[in-house]
Amino acid sequence: MTLRQAQAPFVVRPARSSDMVGIHDMLEPYVQRGILLGKDIVVLYEATQQFLVAEADGQLIGCGALHVMWDDLGEVRTLLVSDDWVRRGVGRAIVEGLEANARDLGLTRLFCLTFEVDFFTRRGFAPIGEQIVDPDVYTQLVRSPDAGIHEFLDLAHVKPNTLGNTRMLKRLD
Numbered sequence: 001m002t003l004r005q006a007q008a009p010f011v012v013r014p015a016r017s018s019d020m021v022g023i024h025d026m027l028e029p030y031v032q033r034g035i036l037l038g039k040d041i042v043v044l045y046e047a048t049q050q051f052l053v054a055e056a057d058g059q060l061i062g063c064g065a066l067h068v069m070w071d072d073l074g075e076v077r078t079l080l081v082s083d084d085w086v087r088r089g090v091g092r093a094i095v096e097g098l099e100a101n102a103r104d105l106g107l108t109r110l111f112c113l114t115f116e117v118d119f120f121t122r123r124g125f126a127p128i129g130e131q132i133v134d135p136d137v138y139t140q141l142v143r144s145p146d147a148g149i150h151e152f153l154d155l156a157h158v159k160p161n162t163l164g165n166t167r168m169l170k171r172l173d
Contacts, residue, residue: 012094015051019060020041050067051065061081061084062085063080064077064078064079072106072107073110074110075113076098079094107172125168126168126170128169
């Protein structure tokens, strides 16, 4: 019997523009499996400041982004962890970092659209229904060209892309 070699520690840090190709490469298998929506590399570059990355020994092993949607509301987006690092605290550490960033920005609620319901439930997220913003805010949000906001609003035209996903929300302390 051999002992499993311990994995090196990892760090979570703000993304740099030089990380975007690596994020794109990590994202692609999840897109192919229908778990995450694909993003053009230019969209990733434009969102560099929204991302945190996890790295070990100079290699990217995970990432996640915080997208501000409204005065009090943000979304956890593009959360992924390399298969070799799943269940090692990487996803949790990234989400905790995104939550800290959200608090620094004055956000009080975080949304996610996910297949990983148990993971997000353990982090304090709960499934949501419709109409979680007041009608005036809804009227403003529906004007956004952002597909993530349309997913949040549960608009019919995005349903084919989100079939089977669960819309979840967390209130930050």
